[in-house]
Amino acid sequence: MKKRRSSDSPPGMVVNEKPATLDDIARRLKLSAVTISKALRDHPDISSATKRIVLQTAEEMGYTPNIMARNLSARRTHTIGVVLPKIAHFFFSSIIDHIYNIAHDRKYEVILTVSQESAEREKKHVQTLLAMKVDGIIASLSQETRDYRVFETVGRRGVPLVFLDRVPDLPNISTVVVDDRGGAFKAVERAIALGHRRIGHFGGFVSTNIGRERKAGFLEAMNRYQVPLNESWILEGGFDEEYGYQAFMDLYRRKDLPEFVFAVTHPVAMGIYKAVKEVGMRIPDDVDLICFGNAQVQDFLSPPLSAVDQPTEVMSRSAMELLMEQIARRETYKPRSILVGTDIIVRGTCVQRRQPE
Amino acid sequence: MKKRRSSDSPPGMVVNEKPATLDDIARRLKLSAVTISKALRDHPDISSATKRIVLQTAEEMGYTPNIMARNLSARRTHTIGVVLPKIAHFFFSSIIDHIYNIAHDRKYEVILTVSQESAEREKKHVQTLLAMKVDGIIASLSQETRDYRVFETVGRRGVPLVFLDRVPDLPNISTVVVDDRGGAFKAVERAIALGHRRIGHFGGFVSTNIGRERKAGFLEAMNRYQVPLNESWILEGGFDEEYGYQAFMDLYRRKDLPEFVFAVTHPVAMGIYKAVKEVGMRIPDDVDLICFGNAQVQDFLSPPLSAVDQPTEVMSRSAMELLMEQIARRETYKPRSILVGTDIIVRGTCVQRRQPE
DNA sequence: TTGAAAGCGCTAACAG
């Protein structure tokens, strides 16, 4: 059954011109499909004369390879899957940008999936990626994830896997994380050096590595410098703006505010900004703060928020390198963990106070 | 060649347990692969008793369907491709969130690609999506794109296609756009109503529909209310922060500043904020502005930026609906365009001035 | 340097 050609149809019209296949080209050239396949892939078997004519004909016929067929037959997809918890978030959109760039340089496709912080979605995404036979997976856990079985399946299937930033508590896996504890320590250490003693931590879930480690860094600094802890200022509630806002409001209503807060993420700090503004207080004079992680908009906040830097490019590159190594040497690869160092970037918060007490 | 089982390997270890296929299950159950295939897809042909046992066995054997094979055979992927120019941008990350949600409700996978505002990348992405045999494509053009031939190919192939927000100037295509002209008009109209006369427009490339339409809305309002135009305040330079910053700085150095600016996008407005702050002026007293489009962080800017709203959920939903309709009724579908209405959201800019001149 | 044969894992169409 032949479909009509599109000769007289307007460009946007649906016309179902059936795409040419290797066989079509082969027939036209009186060669075999195998030869066409090889020529198109620049296989050394084929003479350059043949290659030239094949390439040209393919172009003329508007040939598009069928990736499904190719992958099915080649048992290799040249595709990596990425599972991120969120995307409308500077850290992750920056990570994905870098992953895309690096992947394309290496001729890999990338399939991005977003769990929206839902463990269930995350699981489905991983299964889909497995079903798609991706060559490897880079994942950052949702904040809900407690059950790592899907990822164990990935390992059992021999599919290379690297965790980035939000990593599970599992043996023998490859991970790339920023030095959460060290960064947190530096941040809090600085606050203390500035003379703060009434310091709180709006922390993330300690079921996640980042929640745990950042809190550990906080405690380490408080301990080291013998700053007394106030339990009601040490919170655990997630990673988003809403939490930061509510937490601050709550303390405000109870008239039990710390004078300095170390926020577990940038969105949490944003929530604090919002709350502070709402109750008519000022940053950094009435309340000062610093957070872990950047945003695009630091420059436009008043005052600009100081933060522990998360070097997204280094992190992405490290993750891709671990993954590529794992893909290249499946059999002999031993899981590795990379810890990316970090520093604080001081902007308009976490600065010298006007009148130290 | 049999691979060793993973019984004694640690979870994260690469062990290459070969995934079960339909045939494996069939053999185990002494049924045919076809029966298994149907049972797994809940086909009415199969008795529920058989279905139960098949489902259970598949589960036990850790069966994962091979999507490549399935799609190749079914000639349907249940996947839509999305091409966006940027992702670290509130408008687009919000769009993609919605598309994901809607698609998953309808049991579609989505493959997201990002052109990074590069026409070349965009072209490659579209080709890849075609090669992946996606069931349809939603695209938003890069700011560089002038050549629409790839998209014509998509049409010729009979692959459903809907453009969103940044649309090409092509006949017979489906598009979803916000009412750029109307929104721009309302914004400028308001500025005029507030008494401004020295009004500029930091516009986008007029080669793009949004650049063109927003400028048209600006001119329409200026005309309607007979406000004199000053050519040196009517700029064309893109959509990003850097442009907004440079443009403002340039006018500042030439000592030829407008008192009000209508910025073509939110990032452009951000650039203006940065520049204004840097030269020690104040918003909205010294310079006032409004822009087209939102960001996550409006609340934290000082003052919060007023803007023409872009209703991302409505836009995403409309685009998905057009696409689904097109997929369902390939043969009879006629391209349609949807114009989504919009309004301005007034925050801390574009407000009554203290002392009208 | 080229090609014939075989098959990747699955599903659609038809029989039984």
Added chain:
DNA sequence: CTGTTAGCGCTTTCAA
């Protein structure tokens, strides 16, 4: 209700 046959479009032997 179940199974047989015949591909989907491509790549990988291996022989010519």
